Amino acid sequence: xxxxxxxxxxxxxxxxxxxxxxxxxxxxxxxxxxxxxxxxxxxxxxxxxxxxxxxxxxxxxxxxxxxxxxxxxxxxxxxxxxxxxxxxxxxxxxxxxxxxxxxxxxxxxxxxxxxxxxxxxxxxxxxxxxxxxxxxxxxxxxxxxxxxxxxxxxxxxxxxxxxxxxxxxxxxxxxxxxxxxxxxxxxxxxxxxxxxxxxxxxxxxxxxxxxxxxxxxxxxxxxx
Amino acid sequence: xxxxxxxxxxxxxxxxxxxxxxxxxxxxxxxxxxxxxxxxxxxxxxxxxxxxxxxxxxxxxxxxxxxxxxxxxxxxxxxxxxxxxxxxxxxxxxxxxxxxxxxxxxxxxxxxxxxxxxxxxxxxxxxxxxxxxxxxxxxxxxxxxxxxxxxxxxxxxxxxxxxxxxxxxxxxxxxxxxxxxxxxxxxxxxxxxxxxxxxxxxxxxxxxxxxxxxxxxxxxxxxxxxxxxxxxxxxxxxxxxxxxxxxxxxxxxxxxxxxxxxxxxxxxxxxxxxxxxxxxxxxxxxxxxxxxxxxxxxxxxxxxxxxxxxxxxxxxxxxxxxxxxxxxxxxxxxxxxxxxxxxxxxxxxxxxxxxxxxxxxxxxxxxxxxxxxxxxxxxxxxxxxxxxxxxxxxxxxxxxxxxxxxxxxxxxxxxxx
Numbered sequence: 001x002x003x004x005x006x007x008x009x010x011x012x013x014x015x016x017x018x019x020x021x022x023x024x025x026x027x028x029x030x031x032x033x034x035x036x037x038x039x040x041x042x043x044x045x046x047x048x049x050x051x052x053x054x055x056x057x058x059x060x061x062x063x064x065x066x067x068x069x070x071x072x073x074x075x076x077x078x079x080x081x082x083x084x085x086x087x088x089x090x091x092x093x094x095x096x097x098x099x100x101x102x103x104x105x106x107x108x109x110x111x112x113x114x115x116x117x118x119x120x121x122x123x124x125x126x127x128x129x130x131x132x133x134x135x136x137x138x139x140x141x142x143x144x145x146x147x148x149x150x151x152x153x154x155x156x157x158x159x160x161x162x163x164x165x166x167x168x169x170x171x172x173x174x175x176x177x178x179x180x181x182x183x184x185x186x187x188x189x190x191x192x193x194x195x196x197x198x199x200x201x202x203x204x205x206x207x208x209x210x211x212x213x214x215x216x217x218x219x220x221x222x223x224x
Numbered sequence: 225x226x227x228x229x230x231x232x233x234x235x236x237x238x239x240x241x242x243x244x245x246x247x248x249x250x251x252x253x254x255x256x257x258x259x260x261x262x263x264x265x266x267x268x269x270x271x272x273x274x275x276x277x278x279x280x281x282x283x284x285x286x287x288x289x290x291x292x293x294x295x296x297x298x299x300x301x302x303x304x305x306x307x308x309x310x311x312x313x314x315x316x317x318x319x320x321x322x323x324x325x326x327x328x329x330x331x332x333x334x335x336x337x338x339x340x341x342x343x344x345x346x347x348x349x350x351x352x353x354x355x356x357x358x359x360x361x362x363x364x365x366x367x368x369x370x371x372x373x374x375x376x377x378x379x380x381x382x383x384x385x386x387x388x389x390x391x392x393x394x395x396x397x398x399x400x401x402x403x404x405x406x407x408x409x410x411x412x413x414x415x416x417x418x419x420x421x422x423x424x425x426x427x428x429x430x431x432x433x434x435x436x437x438x439x440x441x442x443x444x445x446x447x448x449x450x451x452x453x454x455x456x457x458x459x460x461x462x463x464x465x466x467x468x469x470x471x472x473x474x475x476x477x478x479x480x481x482x483x484x485x486x487x488x489x490x491x492x493x494x495x496x497x498x499x500x501x502x503x504x505x506x507x508x509x510x511x512x513x514x515x516x517x518x519x520x521x522x523x524x525x526x527x528x529x530x531x532x533x534x535x536x537x538x539x540x541x542x543x544x545x546x547x548x549x550x551x552x553x554x555x556x557x558x559x560x561x562x563x564x565x566x567x568x569x570x571x572x573x574x575x576x577x578x579x580x581x582x583x584x585x586x587x588x589x590x591x592x593x594x595x596x597x598x599x600x601x602x603x604x605x606x607x608x609x610x611x612x613x614x615x616x617x618x619x620x621x622x623x624x625x626x627x628x629x630x631x632x633x634x635x636x637x638x639x640x641x
Contacts, residue, residue, distance in 0.1 A: 201254075223312060
């Protein structure tokens with residue numbers, strides 16, 4: 001007999017094999033998942049879940065696809081959380097402090113409770129990246145928030161009603177577009193392509209017989 | 225209008241860790257990229273599609289960068305690029321090991337900024353034609369209420385992705401929950417042709433241990449940073465920069481006929497020597513360059529900086545798919561396709577970093593051409609599903625009917641007692 005544990009899916013008790021993830025435990029219990037299941041690899045944030053261990057105080061948040069079941073786990077999935085996303089034109093905004101004030105003024109209502117950080121399923125320092133956003137330090141905000149999967153658990157815990165993942169999304173786009181250094185060789189290459197510099201080179205290859213292409217391929221120089 | 229089976233952005237793209245190829249360095253060129261991809265695909269790619277892929281690659285990177293995608297760069301703006309299996313130049317651009325997620329979340333944000341209508345949790349289950357046999361919309365199904373809807377459209381783009389969740393030959397998969405080949409079915413039933421539908425890519429390095437992440441992708445970037453595959457004796461058994469299919473085949477050979485694999489609960493596996501990355505490139509490299517991998521294994525008490533990991537091939541990518549011309553159209557008028565659902569861009573095998581590139585280049589291409597075609601197309605009036613009756617009759621007369629409904633839409637993992 002496998003080693004079984006008791007879990008409570010939305011309060012209802014099921015016995016499932018130890019070692020399963022919360023997601024596979026739900027499937028073992030007989031759930032056909034539609035909501036709350038996405039990449040099943042920890043990248044997409046579809047399976048945000050909150051749980052508490054029986055008779056313990058602390059509330060935990062996790063991704064169901066990445067978290068092993070434990071004895072006495074009370075589980076509720078959070079397949080959707082209403083985040084506020086402001087609409088903007090990335091070409092028209094600039095990476096100034098004012099843009100955050102205009103789009104997400106509620107970040108200045110942060111009371112420093114750090115509930116967002118404690119709730120983060122990716123173990124990010126959420127309150128810290130919000131502090132960077134408040135100060136207009138978008139490069140730091142982008143770096144600190146980079147692993148965010150936008151599951152929204154942080155926002156579910158926020159007394160100030162901040163939509164942290166959307167704030168971070170804006171900071172990353174501002175950083176990627178305006179603050180990070182421009183790439184010279186990329187612009188040069190796009191110009192060369194547009195001038196048709198490679199057109200005939202590629203057409204030559206397209207017309208070569210397969211045997212000749214095999215020869216070229218097998219003897220091509222490989223950068224160290 | 226975008227219709228999507230789960231949430232917007234839920235796709236294999238989200239999980240592409242390794243990067244995106246583009247020949248934008250001075251020692252590289254789109255022609256060299258062409259030769260790498262053509263050879264890596266066993267000389268079977270459709271030349272005009274591959275030409276488009278490599279030629280439009282630098283502009284695709286530039287477009288993403290201008291939307292705010294955070295590519296890894298040197299302080300002077302030079303792109304940090306690495307090798308992938310089968311590349312002859314370092315042209316793999318990345319955003320740490322969240323490359324696909326970073327691209328997808330940025331594009332999703334832009335879709336919302338532009339107010340493009342998105343109908344989520346709604347699957348396309350049949351393509352509708354008009355009286356002239358042109359694609360004119362789709363039958364949709366609400367995934368939760370099962371309500372059926374009709375979407376009338378001047379042009380249709382199928383972008384339903386791959387098929388890993390069909391678990392061909394019983395293999396595990398690295399794919400997204402929704403990767404069930406919907407587009408192949410939809411396209412085929414309206415008469416679109418398939419190309420290389422038999423060529424599935426087994427990613428050489430799927431996680432083989434622990435059980436919780438069995439089949440999950442271990443990015444090829446781990447190998448491109450210097451980790452080698454070794455057998456139970458600690459010996460290297462293949463050239464480190466082989467293409468994916470050759471690498472997967474050598475791992476299977478090592479574990480089967482050579483008997484040099486390592487036993488696991490799920491079967492056999494080989495070692496991927498991750499600590500080698502830090503020996504070669506210095507301490508901190510793993511945390512900086514492949515944080516998602518460190519996190520994935522760290523959750524199960526495995527510190528990949530100190531311990532090697534166990535890997536085995538996993539069903540990863542559908543090389544084949546709907547046959548298109550270089551304007552993105554299938555053989556059915558007004559029916560376009562883009563992304564993993566398309567076949568022929570890569571030939572019979574795809575190089576790492578060419579699929580993120582493919583979804584951007586051919587996604588834009590299909591969108592632009594479908595929009596232009598829509599402008600010269602009248603709103604379809606007489607919609608029909610007669611082709612489905614014909615298809616079903618053919619199934620009967622050839623004795624091919626299986627009784628199974630398709631597309632499957634989602635795999636069935638619920639345990640039935």
